[in-house]
Amino acid sequence: MARGLTDVLSVLLWRRGNLSGQSSLAQEHCLVCDASLVESTLYQQARVCPQCRFHYSITAHERIQLLADPKTFKEKFRTISSIDPLAFTGKITYRSHLYNTQRNTGLTEAAVVGQCKIEGISIVVVALDFSFLGGSMGLVVGEKVALACELASKKRVPLIAIVTSGGARLQEGALSLMQMAKTATAVNALHRKGLPYIAVFANPTTGQSFASFANMADVLLAEPGALMGFAPLRILQEMADQPLPVDSHTAESHLKHGMLDAVVDREELRGTLASLMRRLVPAKTRVRLLRPRGREQKPKGTITAWEAVQRSRHPERPTARDYISRVFGGFVEIHGDRLNADDTSIVCGVGDLYGASVMVIAQQRTPRPAGEPQGPYIGPDGFRKAQRAMNMAVKFGIPLITLIDSAGPAQTLEAEEGGLGHAIATTIATMANLPVPTVAVILSEGGRESGLALSIADRILMLEGAIYAPVSPEAAASVLFRDDSRAADAAEALRLTAMDGLEMKIIDTVVPEPEGGAHTDPDASAYTLERALVRAVVRVQGVTVGRLLNRRHKRFRNKGEYTTYYQRFLTREVETLEGYEVEGEKGKKSKKDKKEEKAPKEETKLIMFPGVSEDAEDAETVSQEDEGAPQDTTP
Numbered sequence: 014m015a016r017g018l019t020d021v022l023s024v025l026l027w028r029r030g031n032l033s034g035q036s037s038l039a040q041e042h043c044l045v046c047d048a049s050l051v052e053s054t055l056y057q058q059a060r061v062c063p064q065c066r067f068h069y070s071i072t073a074h075e076r077i078q079l080l081a082d083p084k085t086f087k088e089k090f091r092t093i094s095s096i097d098p099l100a101f102t103g104k105i106t107y108r109s110h111l112y113n114t115q116r117n118t119g120l121t122e123a124a125v126v127g128q129c130k131i132e133g134i135s136i137v138v139v140a141l142d143f144s145f146l147g148g149s150m151g152l153v154v155g156e157k158v159a160l161a162c163e164l165a166s167k168k169r170v171p172l173i174a175i176v177t178s179g180g181a182r183l184q185e186g187a188l189s190l191m192q193m194a195k196t197a198t199a200v201n202a203l204h205r206k207g208l209p210y211i212a213v214f215a216n217p218t219t220g221q222s223f224a225s226f227a228n229m230a231d232v233l234l235a236e237p238g239a240l241m242g243f244a245p246l247r248i249l250q251e252m253a254d255q256p257l258p259v260d261s262h263t264a265e266s267h268l269k270h271g272m273l274d275a276v277v278d279r280e281e282l283r284g285t286l287a288s289l290m291r292r293l294v295p296a297k298t299r300v301r302l303l304r305p306r307g308r309e310q311k312p313k314g315t316i317t318a319w320e321a322v323q324r325s326r327h328p329e330r331p332t333a334r335d336y337i338s339r340v341f342g343g344f345v346e347i348h349g350d351r352l353n354a355d356d357t358s359i360v361c362g363v364g365d366l367y368g369a370s371v372m373v374i375a376q377q378r379t380p381r382p383a384g385e386p387q388g389p390y391i392g393p394d395g396f397r398k399a400q401r402a403m404n405m406a407v408k409f410g411i412p413l414i415t416l417i418d419s420a421g422p423a424q425t426l427e428a429e430e431g432g433l434g435h436a437i438a439t440t441i442a443t444m445a446n447l448p449v450p451t452v453a454v455i456l457s458e459g460g461r462e463s464g465l466a467l468s469i470a471d472r473i474l475m476l477e478g479a480i481y482a483p484v485s486p487e488a489a490a491s492v493l494f495r496d497d498s499r500a501a502d503a504a505e506a507l508r509l510t511a512m513d514g515l516e517m518k519i520i521d522t523v524v525p526e527p528e529g530g531a532h533t534d535p536d537a538s539a540y541t542l543e544r545a546l547v548r549a550v551v552r553v554q555g556v557t558v559g560r561l562l563n564r565r566h567k568r569f570r571n572k573g574e575y576t577t578y579y580q581r582f583l584t585r586e587v588e589t590l591e592g593y594e595v596e597g598e599k600g601k602k603s604k605k606d607k608k609e610e611k612a613p614k615e616e617t618k619l620i621m622f623p624g625v626s627e628d629a630e631d632a633e634t635v636s637q638e639d640e641g642a643p644q645d646t647t648p
C-alpha cells in the first residue's frame with residue numbers, strides 16, 4: 014500500500030459515480046427481455062428493467078448513492094492503493110494493469126469505504142466494485158474492509174457491506190489469500206461489540222470475499238437474480254456431469270437452501286436496511302420496558318378441556334403471523350438455517366415491542382384438511398433456524414419471545430436424515446442457556462417436543478383457549494379407551510387447559526381471550542397478549558445473567574419432581590373418596606422466587622373445605638420483580 018503519485022493522480026481523476034455516469038452504461042433495450050428502457054424511470058434511477066426486473070450492474074458509488082441520504086456520504090481511506098507487493102509480471106505488469114484500471118474506473122481500488130446516513134441512521138459502508146479487477150480481494154480491499162469494521166466499532170454504528178466480487182487477486186499471490194483471515198478477524202471484533210453487520214450480495218459474488226467477511230454478517234441479503242456462491246459458475250459447469258439447473262448458483266436458489274435471509278429488490282433495499290438497523294442499533298436494543306398501567310387481565314370464567322381443544326383448532330383462530338403483525342411493530346423476518354433450507358413453519362425476525370427491540374421465533378400453523386390435525390410439523394431446518402435467531406438475540410442482548418403453536422416435529426425419513434433429534438436437543442440446550450430474558454407464549458397447541466424446545470423460557474404464558482399436551486386427545490383416547498370417539502374424556506384426563514398448566518406450574522400466566530375465543534376478535538386478543546408480554550418482559554429484564562440462568566435452571570430442573578402438585582394430586586384422590594375438594598396454593602407463589610434461591614423446598618399447604626374449587630382470578634400471582642418494577646404512567 015502506498016500513497017504514491019499514481020494514487021494521487023487517480024484520486025484527482027476520480028469521478029463520483031451516478032446513474033447516468035460512464036461506469037454503468039445505459040442500455041436502450043433490455044438485454045434479457047428486449048423491453049425499451051429509454052422511457053423507464055426505474056431503469057434511469059436504479060438500473061432495473063421495469064419488465065423482467067433484471068438488475069444491471071452498477072458501480073460501488075452508484076450503490077452507495079442509491080442507499081445514502083442525500084449529501085451524507087463521506088468517503089474514507091480513499092487514497093490507500095496497491096503497490097504491487099510481488100513485482101508481478103504477466104502479459105503486462107501489475108503496476109500498469111492497476112494504473113489502467115484506476116484511470117478507467119476513477120477508483121483507487123475495488124473497495125469504497127465511507128460513512129453516511131440511511132433514513133437518518135448513521136452507518137459505515139464498504140462497497141466493492143466489480144469493474145475494478147473483478148472486485149477481487151487484494152491487500153487493499155482486505156485492509157479497507159478491516160478499516161471499515163474498525164471505524165464502525167469506533168463510531169458504534171452498524172456496518173453495511175455491499176459485495177460484488179470475483180476470486181483472488183492473483184497478482185498479489187498468497188498475500189491475497191491472507192485477506193480472508195484479516196477481514197474475518199476484523200468482523201469478529203465488530204461482532205464482539207454487539208453492532209449490526211449486514212451484507213448485501215450483488216451480481217456476481219463468489220470466491221474469497223464470499224467465503225470470508227461477506228458471509229459473516231448477521232443478516233445476508235441479495236439482489237434478485239444475483240449469481241452467487243463460492244465457486245465461479247464456469248468451474249461448477251466444468252465439474253458437473255450434466256448441465257446445471259437454470260436457477261442454480263443464484264440468490265433465489267441460495268434463499269431456498271437456507272443460505273440467505275432475503276432477496277431484496279434494489280428499490281426496496283434502502284427501506285429494508287433501515288428497518289433492520291432501526292431494530293438492531295444500540296439505542297433500540299437497550300430500551301427497558303415499563304410495566305403497563307392498570308391491572309393485569311385475567312380469564313373471567315373457566316372453559317372445559319374439550320372447549321379448549323375446539324378453540325385451539327378453530328380454523329379462524331389467529332396464527333403466529335396474525336399476532337406478529339399486530340403485536341410487533343416494524344417486524345423484519347430473517348430466513349434460513351445457513352445449512353440446508355428455510356423451514357417456513359418457523360418464522361424468525363426482529364420487531365418492536367412497545368419501543369424495545371425483541372427477537373421473535375414463532376411456529377406458524379398451516380391449514381390442513383378437515384379432520385386432520387393442523388401443522389406445522391417442524392423439521393431440523395426449522396430448529397436450526399430458531400437457534401440462529403437465538404444466537405442473534407444474544408449478540409444484540411435483546412429479549413427473546415417465542416410463540417408456540419405446533420402439532421409436533423416432522424416425523425419423516427428426510428427429517429431423520431437431517432438430524433432431527435440432534436436439532437431438537439441442541440435447541441433445548443441453547444434456549445436453556447441463553448443469557449437474555451426469554452418469554453414463551455403458547456398460542457394454540459403447546460406440548461410435543463417441538464413446542465417444548467421453544468418454551469425453555471423465564472416466563473411462560475398461555476392463551477386461555479390453548480392446549481398443552483404430549484399427544485392429541487384422539488390419540489390418547491385410542492390408547493386409554495380403545496375408542497377415538499372418547500377424545501373429550503381423554504382431553505379432560507390429560508389436563509391440557511391453560512388453567513391446568515398454571516396449576517401444574519408448567520406455565521406462569523393465563524392470557525384471557527375475548528368471549529367465545531381469540532377468533533371472535535383477533536385485534537382484542539392481540540392487544541391483551543401484547544400487554545401480557547410487556548408485563549412478562551418487565552419481570553425478567555434487568556436480572557443479572559447469572560441469576561437469570563440460575564433461576565431458569567432450577568425451574569426446569571425441578572419439573573416433574575415429587576412436588577406440591579404431586580402431593581396435592583394424591584390428596585385430591587383421598588378427598589374425592591371422602592366427598593371433599595381441595596383448595597390449596599392460593600397466593601402461595603408470591604415471594605416464591607426469592608425463597609427458592611435460598612432453599613428450594615416443596616412444602617404442601619392444604620386448606621380443605623367442601624364444595625370450593627379454585628378461582629381463576631386468584632390463580633395468577635405477582636412476583637417480587639413485578640412489584641418492584643417501574644410502572645408506565647403515561648395514559
Ligand SMILES: [Zn+2]
Nearest residue numbers: 043046062065
Ligand atoms: Zn428486461
